Amino acid sequence: MNSVTETAGGEVFDEMPQEKKARTDAGGEDPRGSSWAGLQPDALGVVLSFLTCLADRARVRSVCRQWRAAARGRGVVPPLPLLVLPRFRFAGLTPGGVLAPARRAWMPPELDADNACCVGSSDAWLMGAGQAGGECFLVHAFSHEVRRLPPLGTSDCSLRKAVLSASPESGPNCIVAAFIIRWSKPELALWRSGMKSWRVCHHALFAGHIDIAFYQGKLYMLWRFTPCLFTFEITEDERGVAISRMKDCMIEKLLPSAVGSNHELSCNMVEWSGRLLLIIRYYGGYGYQARHRVKVKVFAMDLSTRTELRLTEIHSFGSDCIFVGSGGGKSFPAGQHDGVEGDLIYFGPDHYNPHDAFVYSMRDGRTGPIVRPSPCGTRASERNLGFPVWLFPSE
Known part of the structure; x- marks a missing residue:
């Protein structure tokens, strides 16, 4: 199989044509390929074991329902994370730890992907939103299943970031928390399957620069540049x-003063090994053009007590890697891939500094580039379409 096929419209991630093939039943099978459905699962497993390219494995799973079922649990090494760029272009992470050139992903034409922004992900699902209060949707990056969400409702409302409490396939267990800007004010919007509209929450503490995450049934909001953590209980009533x-905590007071003083910093949250981590980038000086990287610190946040927050510094992830980006972060089992090392943190470009993408080693504090050449699509014409979001497809 070829890893990509180039069309007149540019490079695509898989070889699906821009007009999708007709589907004949709920399983999506094409009668012309139905004879292949009888291939023994063990034989298909042997084929999968030789496919190291994510695009090839995605094509195998999309052939028919039987192949999709047979591909599950075949012991195939999980694919490496992808970076989803504006206009739904994918940049694959190579075993050498750098991003390959971006390739356009096929998306269902009814989504108008060229004018939608990707604002979050969960496993192989992407959260997208149209511009100026347009449609909101969830789309599976490989099966292309689409699930519609209510529109934001007004032309002066934009969705900046979204996190999911679980995979959309879990039904009512999946809650979407979206950070939105409406009438020039930051707000938080919640939605769950069955709700006909977003539940918009107003609070004076909602800031323009935040990171949000679900953890152990609660929603956490972190100020990015002045470390303060807010915890919210999730409740339900007749409206959803x-x-x-x-509960709030000024994390800055708990950090070592020798590291945090006289430095600009940027904070994110990531769940790893059952714990919620606080990842802080410390920068020397002020201003993106003049500053240089100083250090990255990682702390496990002890949230077990109601009275106070405790921080424990983490010095190693073992064989895991951590990925941090505009649409959230996640840990990843790097030890399952040849050429990919553990104890690394991959920082993708984000809304606030699109050029600040690098990899950081927890072992020796060294940094290195992950973009060669830059695939970030941060031209002025694309900045209103969001910034790259990490995607973590699973077999």
Whole structure:
């Protein structure tokens, strides 16, 4: 199989044509390929074991329902993470730890992907939103299944970031928390399957630069540049899900003063090994053009007590890697891939500094580039379409 096929419209991630093939039943099988459905699962497993390219494995799973079922649990090494760029272009992470040139992904034409922004991900699902209060949707990056969400409702409302409590396939267990800007004010919107509209939450503490994450049934909001953590309980009433019982903590007071003083910093949250991590980038000086990287610190946040937050510094992830980006972060089992090392943190470009993409080693504090050449699509014409979001497809 060829890893990509180039069309007149540019490079695509898989070889699906821009007009999708007709589907004949709910399983999506094409009668012209139905004879292949009888291939023994063990034989298909042997084929899969030789396919190291994510695009090739995605094509195998998309042939028919039987192949999709047979591909599950075949002991195939999980694919490496992808970076989803504006206009739904994918840049694959190579075993050498750098990003390959971006390739356009096929998306269902009814989504108008060229004018939608990707604002979050969960496994192989992407969260997208149209511009100026347009449609919101979830789309599976490889099966191309689409699930519609209510529109934001007004032309002066934009969705900046979204996180999911679980995979959309889990039904009512999946709650979407979206950070939106409406009438020039930051707000938080919640949605769950069955709700006909978003539940918009107003609070004076919602800031323009935040990171949000679900963890152990609660929603956490972190100020990016002045470390302060807010915890919200998830409740439910006749209108759907909502937040309540807020608790806040000024994390900055808990950080070592020798590292945090006189430095600009940027914070993110990532769940790793059952713990919620606080990842802080410390920069020397002020201003993106003049500053240089100083250090990255990682702390496990002990959230077990109601009275105070405790921080424990983490010095190693073992064989795991951590990926941090505009649409959230996730840990990844690097030890399952030849050429990919553990104890690395991959920082993707984000809304606030699109050029600040690098990899950081927890072992020796060294940094290196992950973009060669830059695939970030941060031209002025694309900045309103969001910034790259990490995608973590699973077999």
